[in-house]
Amino acid sequence: MSTIFAIVLLSTGCAPVMPPPPPPAVVMPARPHADAVWVTGHYKWRPWAHRYQWVPGHWKVRRGRTWVIIN
Numbered sequence: 419m420s421t422i423f424a425i426v427l428l429s430t431g432c433a434p435v436m437p438p439p440p441p442p443a444v445v446m447p448a449r450p451h452a453d454a455v456w457v458t459g460h461y462k463w464r465p466w467a468h469r470y471q472w473v474p475g476h477w478k479v480r481r482g483r484t485w486v487i488i489n
Contacts, residue, residue, distance in 0.1 A: 434463045438470040446475065453480050455487060 438461035446456055459475035 433465075434470065438463075442472065444475060447477070450477055451479075454478065455480060 441459060441461070444459060449456075454477040457476055457478050460473055461470040462473050463469075464471045
């Protein structure tokens with residue numbers, strides 16, 4: 419990313435100016451079936467709201483690919 423582009427993003431409020439808060443404590447629900455893998459929740463920057471929004475974790479079904487889970 420060029421320096422000018424970064425300055426424009428920061429001056430227009432389109433980029434976050436602070437890191438997201440720590441993730442909330444989450445209790446992972448029981449695995450619905452053997453082919454499900456847990457996708458960890460994360461914060462996503464919402465530029466129109468000028469804040470981070472928590473995207474909760476969820477179970478996802480494997481579909482013929484190899485999954486690598488990194489904690």
